[in-house]
Amino acid sequence: MAKNSGHWSQGLLASMNDTNAVVDSDDTVVIIKDKYPKALFHFLVMPRQKIPYLKSVTTNDLALLEYIQKKGEEIAQRANTELKFRFGYHAVPSMSHLHMHVISQDFNSPCLKTKKHWNSFTTEYFVDSKDVIQQIKLKGIFSPDIHEMNELLKRDLRCHVCNKGFSTISSLKAHIVMHDVTVLRDS
DNA sequence: GTTCTAGAAC
DNA sequence: GTTCTAGAAC
Numbered sequence: 001m002a003k004n005s006g007h008w009s010q011g012l013l014a015s016m017n018d019t020n021a022v023v024d025s026d027d028t029v030v031i032i033k034d035k036y037p038k039a040l041f042h043f044l045v046m047p048r049q050k051i052p053y054l055k056s057v058t059t060n061d062l063a064l065l066e067y068i069q070k071k072g073e074e075i076a077q078r079a080n081t082e083l084k085f086r087f088g089y090h091a092v093p094s095m096s097h098l099h100m101h102v103i104s105q106d107f108n109s110p111c112l113k114t115k116k117h118w119n120s121f122t123t124e125y126f127v128d129s130k131d132v133i134q135q136i137k138l139k140g141i142f143s144p145d146i147h148e149m150n151e152l153l154k155r156d157l158r159c160h161v162c163n164k165g166f167s168t169i170s171s172l173k174a175h176i177v178m179h180d181v182t183v184l185r186d187s
Numbered sequence: 188g189t190t191c192t193a194g195a196a197c
Numbered sequence: 198g199t200t201c202t203a204g205a206a207c
């Protein structure tokens with residue numbers, strides 16, 4: 001067995017072949033349900049092409065990134081047309097293999113347990129796909145300040161809708177269920 | 188990424 | 198006494 005192939009950080013490669021996890025796939029991408037969803041709907045869109053990290057993406061991959069975003073928007077629309085979604089990447093992911101998060105903005109999930117979880121989806125640590133694409137177009141590479149990003153994970157808890165501060169995850173979670181996070185529509 | 192758990196916070 | 202967070206995991 002190859003060194004590190006069974007390491008936890010390689011788990012997404014296994015999930016790509018797990019028929020219980022995969023919700024959609026084609027020649028270019030595989031979409032899975034996040035194993036520990038942090039909201040009612042939480043998917044990962046991954047290229048079949050082996051791209052270990054976001055920082056290894058170049059201008060040659062822009063079409064692929066656009067396609068990943070498009071497929072993410074499709075799966076969100078198919079899953080739930082009422083809730084708001086975001087499509088983006090963690091600035092410093094823990095899991096290897098490029099993956100874009102598709103996550104509904106309710107954050108209503110028992111798997112969301114820690115300050116790190118919360119801040120990774122609600123601070124600038126979560127970078128919208130369109131901003132990643134824009135940055136690669138401008139600079140040729142996505143290169144976040146790692147130290148600055150890791151500091152964001154320690155930031156005090158704040159509601160992502162009204163910005164109210166909380167001292168514990170429990171009180172924050174009790175608060176956010178009261179917000180309407182459905183898409184606003186013209187009548 | 189999660190699990191476990193010691194000790195801080197309440 | 199219970200809730201909660203934060204750091205080790207060989």
